[in-house]
Amino acid sequence: MSPTPDRDALRERYRAERDKRLRPDGNDQYLEPKGRFDHLLDDPYTPRVERAPLHEEVTVALIGSGFSGLCVGARLVQRGIDDLRLVEGGGDVGGAWYWNRYPGSMCDTAAMVYLPLLEETGHRPSKKYTFATEIFEHAQRIARQFGLYEKTLFSTAVTSLVWDDAAARWILRTDRGDEIRARFVCTGTGPLHRPKLPGIPGIESFAGHAFHTSRWDWAYTGGDSAGAPMTKLADKRVGIIGTGATAVQCIPPLGRDARELFVFQRTPSSIDVRNNHEIDSDWFATLAPGWQKRWLLNFATLQTGGFADEDLVKDGWTDIAQRIRDRVVKAMQEPGARFGMELVQRAYEDSDDEKMDEIRARVDTIVEDRATAEALKPWYRQLCKRPCFHDEYLQTYNRTSVHLVDTDGKGVERIDATGVWVGGKHHAVDCLVFASGFEVGTDTARRSGFQTIGRGGETLSQHWAEGMRTLHGIHAHGFPNLFIVSLAQGANLISNITHNLTEAGSTIAAVIGHALATGADEVEATRVAEEEWVKLLESSPTAFLGNPDCTPGYYNNEGRPIGRRERLNASGYPAGPVAYFSYIEGWRDCGRFEGLAFRKRG
């Protein structure tokens, strides 16, 4: 293990590592898959079947059938609102879990809390952390159970969404020529949806095979997402660009199956232990009704620094919070101790330094080659980047066929027809896998692929030009009967995305249920309510995107200045996710729906 530097030296190292990576082009360094790469957006899993355009009117149209659309759809059906139409770009439900079928794909959040509607469906997760195939199957299970399959138009992309004020209807058009008139519309288009490519000079000149991790080319690699070996790679030199959460999961199977694997690394991820295990069926059967809500709140509480008698999930997400709590409790026992922000910050920094020391030490215990081990050590605070948990990733670098090509924070130099250049050295590859992530900070219309045009012709992009503006992260003034499913401006619980979605489902179903029961033609956030909500969000000293000291990435606007727009787009309820969940449950249950105007047309 490397000697632990003192705090100042550690901060200096963190700063130096960040500075190495700062670039003036920030988010603009990335490319949209166009030209040579436009096929990377195609659906490789389901052939497109021609069909006649549909013209219809429905009560609720849902855009997207990932867990957002499924959770809202399920909650609506539970309330007896089943005149629904889902429109989905992919060939099946599942959203991120439909697209991300790369080898080794799984979820880093424990299945007991990540998989939505477990009690409603009766499904027992097979393991503490489940693979993508099981998660995809669970999405299908929800769609089947709530009758959502027959209500979904698959392989259909929405091209525009326009509010018809005279008729008080949304008009949704698609790339199939459909025109769907809907009284209410819900958009669940996901935060990590649109693949991006690294803007590496010469990338379009690569003459070998190339694909993005969210469109895995099983025909080329052989094998399947259930874990069958990728036998067609046995004679291939494969390069992978990126070492984020996705790459960490697909590098072990690629390292196992490729003749040679070159991993091009700009910033190493932090890799903590995973300790996966089976979920015992006898134990699962003992869980009392209401267990999943208890688990969800327990996880959210502990992961966000709150106190609870026991840690039900007990994993890497709750571990750091446990350390902070223990330090605060201990410090408070000192004579004259005073509880406050300073004490908590100190406990957080100490816990973070300790955790990151352990993570760096773990690399040394696993990776045999010293230079490779050094290059795999992350030098930043744990939440600067998505923390990763894996028990085979670091081990993969002990294979003689696997080569870590570290770029010392600079990124790949250039690509040519036959391979990849780093530090003046050429690495010939037959195939390039882009594990380069998804667009996060770009305009909402660009990411979803359609414009939303509200009252008076205002687009949602215009409404949000200076940053997102909503009530509760769901309603936007000027966009009646529109419901946005998003983490931002709500709980913003990033460690367990689906918790945000099931809550949004309950809230949206309650509002639509009320509008239908009272005969309201329109429901809309008032201007004042939206302004007040935004003011509340801005009163928070902390925002998720708020750490410019971090090494660059999509968590901090790629290290570029973080202005009001970026802060608003990534803001959450100031008192934290648990407080938001409690607030919104009270808000929807009391039935007054403060901040919303329900209107009847004459």
Ligand code: NDP
């Ligand atoms: P990321 O955006 O996290 O990672 C992109 C990777 O590409 C980074 O390692 C980045 O380096 C690298 N990169 C970009 N440009 C270059 C370049 N020019 N040269 C070399 N490397 C480059 O995308 P992911 O798909 O890994 O993850 C996206 C998100 O998806 C995660 O943050 C997580 O939220 C989610 N996810 C969740 C999982 C789960 O278990 N629940 C599993 C997988 C993904 P750098 O870091 O230096 O920018």
